[in-house]
Amino acid sequence: MMAATVVAIVAQRNLFAVVVLSGVYSFLMATVLVALDAVDVAMTEASVGAGISTVLFLGALYLTKGEEMKPLHEPWLPLVVAVATGAMLIYGTLGLPAFSDPEAPIHRHVAPRYIHDGLRETGVPNLVTAVLASYRGYDTLGETIVVFTAGAGVIVLLRRWRGRKKEAKE
Amino acid sequence: MSGDLVLRVVAKLLIAFMLLFALYVQFHGDFGPGGGFQAGVIAAAAIIFYGIIYGLPAARKVVPSRVVETMVGLGVLIYAGVGVLGIVLGGNYLDYFVLSGDPVNGQHRGIFWVEAGVAVTVAGVMIKIFYMFAGRGRNGEPEA
Structure with a gap:
């Protein structure tokens, strides 16, 4: 089911449908995490992946066009890189201990x-x-600071853009 | 602003429960799934929901941008402050055992405040990003 969603996302040219499908993908991922007994992570995935990021994507979509452009090149090189990376990762999992060992x-x-x-x-x-x-209090402090930095980055970038616009007008 | 009556009534009903659920996830995080991060996101989602249905100016009136920006920094300060408090009370940084006479009780207190800090920062950042993106007009002119 998740694979079908991914194929649909790749094949779809309408960005609105892509956003909705990625929300669907996040919810499916959340159910997988529940099945793996990781309820806390599932909750985060459902609220952030399916909720907030869908809203942000829609907000970004409002600022752009709703249709994806035709790619300039044939996507062979990215495909080779992605397949090679995936194959290496799968090869790497062979060295891991068995699941729940x-x-x-x-x-x-x-x-x-x-x-x-x-x-x-x-x-x-x-x-x-x-x-x-x-x-792991230190790690969580670091994570909180990462979130803080992300927010500060957005504020700084968009504020600056606003200021530049004003300069251009003058 | 959405003119749909059904949406607006349902939103008004739902937002109260969303905020309540955020508080539940926050304070019940010790016993059930959840914690500061999830609670912050859910609370932010409630505000964003309000913003989508009733328009950005209405949301900004409920939670002004300045409050949101303060929240972004305040959460990190709460978290780091708990750590510093540990040093002041004679322990290590982020050492919760010294926060109370009873070590287990101290752990409880430390985790409570740390989670509160996480929730405040996460909610602040999420709402701020939404404000920033939603505040931009289609042709590049900022609306607010």
């Missing part, structure tokens, strides 16, 4: 401590929140 290195490092002592040490039943905000 309890002996995998990732399950033997800090994860047992989080699972065994997390509730006792933090008193927070949701392990994801405990790891995110407490054990």
Whole structure:
């Protein structure tokens, strides 16, 4: 189903349909994440991927034309690069431990401590929140600063553009 | 602004529940799925929804741009402030155990404020990006 959505996105020339289809794709991805027991991530995917980014795409679409331009070149080189990268990534997954293998290195490092002592040490039943905000507090601070930087970047770029427009008028 | 009566009535009904759900996700994040990031996005979505239905000027009246810009920085400051508070109270940076007499209670407090900081910044950034994009007219002239 997700593959069908991707094919439809690539084949579609109407950008409005592409935006709606990418929203559909995000919702499908969210259901996959729920099936993988990653409820927190699924929630983020549904709200950001399907909600906010769809709105932002529509806002951008309002500023441009609704139809995609005919590509100038035949897309062979990008296709080769994409297929080669995909093949390398799939080759890389062969070296990973089997899915949900309890002996995998990732399950033997800090994860047992989080699972065994997390509730006792933090008193927070949701392990994801405990790891995110407490054990990995620095990482989350970094993430928050990334979000802050993104917002600051948008403000600076669009403000400057507004100022330049004024200069051009004078 | 959308003139559709159904949309406007439904929006008015839904926005209250969206904000309530955002608060639920924020404060119930310790026990169920969710947390600051998701709550911030949902709260921002409620405001953006309002902006889409009732028009950007109406949304700007409810949540002025200056408030949004303050939120963007305030969230990071809350987060970093919790870290500094840890140092002031004799622990390490972002050390929550010292925030209260009981270590587990301290963890609770630390996580609460950190999540609040994340939610404030995320909501601020999302609303700000929406304002910025929606505020541009079709032919490149800023409308507001």
